[in-house]
Amino acid sequence: MNTFFKGTLLLAVAAFAGECIEFLVNMVLARELGENGLGMYMSILPTIFLVVLLASFELPISISKFIAEKDKKYHQSMLNHVIKLTVIFTAVLMPLAMLIMPFLTVFDQYHPYLRWVVIAFIPIVSFSSITRGFFMGKNQMGKIATYNFLRKLVQLLFLVFLYQFFQFDTKTSVFIAFCTLIGSEVVVFLYLLHMFIIQFQQVKKEPSERMSGKTVRHSLMAVSIPTTAMRVFHALTHAIEPFLIKAALLQAGVSGVVATEHFGMLAGIAMTIGFFPAFIAHSFLIMLIPTVSKAYADKDNQKLQILLQQVFKVTILYGIPAVTLFYFFAEPITRTFFHSPDAAVYLQMLWPFFLLHYFIIPMQAFLIGIGLMKEALYHFVWSTVVSFSVIYVLGSLHTFQMDGVIIGMNAGAVVLYLMHYLTICKKIGVTILLAPIKRFH
Numbered sequence: 001m002n003t004f005f006k007g008t009l010l011l012a013v014a015a016f017a018g019e020c021i022e023f024l025v026n027m028v029l030a031r032e033l034g035e036n037g038l039g040m041y042m043s044i045l046p047t048i049f050l051v052v053l054l055a056s057f058e059l060p061i062s063i064s065k066f067i068a069e070k071d072k073k074y075h076q077s078m079l080n081h082v083i084k085l086t087v088i089f090t091a092v093l094m095p096l097a098m099l100i101m102p103f104l105t106v107f108d109q110y111h112p113y114l115r116w117v118v119i120a121f122i123p124i125v126s127f128s129s130i131t132r133g134f135f136m137g138k139n140q141m142g143k144i145a146t147y148n149f150l151r152k153l154v155q156l157l158f159l160v161f162l163y164q165f166f167q168f169d170t171k172t173s174v175f176i177a178f179c180t181l182i183g184s185e186v187v188v189f190l191y192l193l194h195m196f197i198i199q200f201q202q203v204k205k206e207p208s209e210r211m212s213g214k215t216v217r218h219s220l221m222a223v224s225i226p227t228t229a230m231r232v233f234h235a236l237t238h239a240i241e242p243f244l245i246k247a248a249l250l251q252a253g254v255s256g257v258v259a260t261e262h263f264g265m266l267a268g269i270a271m272t273i274g275f276f277p278a279f280i281a282h283s284f285l286i287m288l289i290p291t292v293s294k295a296y297a298d299k300d301n302q303k304l305q306i307l308l309q310q311v312f313k314v315t316i317l318y319g320i321p322a323v324t325l326f327y328f329f330a331e332p333i334t335r336t337f338f339h340s341p342d343a344a345v346y347l348q349m350l351w352p353f354f355l356l357h358y359f360i361i362p363m364q365a366f367l368i369g370i371g372l373m374k375e376a377l378y379h380f381v382w383s384t385v386v387s388f389s390v391i392y393v394l395g396s397l398h399t400f401q402m403d404g405v406i407i408g409m410n411a412g413a414v415v416l417y418l419m420h421y422l423t424i425c426k427k428i429g430v431t432i433l434l435a436p437i438k439r440f441h
Helices: 002-056 059-069 072-103 114-137 141-165 170-205 213-251 256-274 276-297 301-328 330-338 341-349 351-369 373-395 402-428
Strands: none
Touching (some): 002 072, 002 114, 002 141, 002 256, 002 276, 002 330, 072 213, 141 170, 213 373, 213 402, 256 276, 256 301, 256 330, 256 341, 256 402, 276 301, 276 351, 301 330, 301 351, 301 402, 330 341, 341 351, 341 402, 351 373
16 A cells, blocks of 8 residues: 555656646647637647547556556566557558548648648557556556656647747647647657666566467457547547537527637636646556556455545545635636636636546546446446536527536536446445445345
8 A cells, every 4th residue: 555655646746747837838828829729729639639549549558457467477478469469550540540530620720730740649659558558557657757747848848949939820839739749749758668678678587478369459458448438438528529619609699719719718728727636636547547456356345445545535635625726716826827817717617527527537547447447438428418418508598608518517527426436336345435335144
């Protein structure tokens, strides 16, 4: 348990530094792109993340789970198989992307080279996933922490340099913003690849047993397919959400330009601030997947119960003060950091959404660790149906508009939290108050 919290603390410190840099990145983007440019950036970002997700095929999660559960002697064989699998997968995905990307109309209003830059990014994501999964499974969180921190630092340096010394029109500025995002991933991938090659040479020297390719593929796919389906669904809904919100606002009588600006304030400012403390939740997620997988494989229910209780206690300790601060100081925060006091009301109204997601993120790791990936997918589907329905129905009413959109987002978070929470409690044998269920014989 000490190793778990030490690893989480290391990740949290690095993630905090990374979030501070991310905050600066978003400040630079808000100032350089303007509200319309920021709205364009935030609108296409989920679509690009969907491509990245497909390229990774959730290998970091499945590989880390495999390494945490299996004996060391199988690691070399697994890595050999997964490298071959990734080469084949990338060789198939690249031509498919080249065929499909030119016909995606969502890229039409952006720089013509953007879709090709995204295609070139696919192999970097695929092979980076192997290295991250390996280090996560080995609990070498220092390398993961360095990766997360450096990625954001390099992006900030690229942005500041390019925007400081060059002038661009809005469309080119948005394209440059994406190039810095992708460029930072390339730079940090080289660091991870170097570390992985060193580690892989050590693994080769250890005693090993061969596993069949079929066994490795089955173990990885049992995790990757449902978790990828869940993430793809999540990414698709995030890609659709900007257009759903804009459609609802247009129905309510808001102009297209104003609707884009409101979405920019919601996604680029309120969400950036509200999810700032979630670096702790994401640190828990990275640590929990291998830790919960190992405990569940060992049938150690007591450890699972203690883990859940302690994660919830820490989340309460930082989550409630964070959303309280956002609620009462929303206007000075949005004005000082983003020069957009109009976004303050969105930050205030979304406090339930942010607080519940501080709990939802580590609970997702629990569901993956205890083998309930399909259940997690169903939960996302149902919560999204509720959220999108409320967003469109209330958001399209003239009396609600953006208020209706935010009510829908909060409603979806409540449904997702309850479904995750009740499922985990039932599976690991605790009551809704996190007390162990007494069994009578």
